[in-house]
Amino acid sequence: MKKIFRFVYKGILIFFLLSILWVLIYKWIDISVTPLMGIRHFQSENKITGKHQWVSLKDISKNLQLAVICSEDQRFMEHHGFDTKAIEKAISEHKSGKRLRGASTISQQTAKNVFLWPQRSWVRKGLESYFTFLIETFWSKERILEVYLNSIEMGNGIYGAEAAAKFWFNKSSKDLQPNESAAIAAILPNPRKYLANPPSAYVQERKKWILQQMRNYGTWSLSE
Secondary structure, X not given: OHHHHHHHHHHHHHHHHHHHHHHHHHOOOOOOOOHHHHHHHHHOOOOOOOEEOOOOHHHOOHHHHXXXXXXXXXXXXXXXXXXXXXXXXXXXXXXXXXXXXXXOOHHHHHHHHHHOOOOOOHHHHXXXXXXXXXXXXXXXXXHHHHHHHHHOEOOOOEEOHHHHHHHHHOOOHHHOOHHHHHHHHHOOOOOOOOOOOOOOHXXXXXXXXXXXXXXXXXXXXXXX
């Protein structure tokens, strides 16, 4: 029993040390590939190569930064990785008979996309919470948003702001206008199904809502 205990203890200790080191390394280096990109590649029948190009946050339009915050996580700057108000609201709505909706923050989505896999399970959710805590501890909000905007799916085989801007609107991410940014943000709930351009009726309505939220939110000044 003692040998088993020591083995488990050492395994847990090594996992903690390696995961912290992993997060610290990603604090500084550009992330060229994520587990999700690899999974999508092998899931594809044609083994398509995903489109992805890393750009710094200052080279991503503030319109897109604002659009994703307004659509995905309006309390991004206030919380420490977990939006308890959104979680409580989702649970309350579910109890009243509505479909249970997600309440994941940008930080949680970043942790899932960069360090983990997409399938839902209690194990993955637990690890997601752990990595969310780590990136909120060791990264700045600017870095979290930068990694998020460079790693999430923004189309089928399209990853990150730069690839999405070129694919959907044939321009650089730094030149995205509010309407274009809202269109990209509108497809994030299911970027492999929805089109940013031309948008479906659903995406068009969601885009209008995001544009209204952007106007209500005000000037975005996280990055210079």
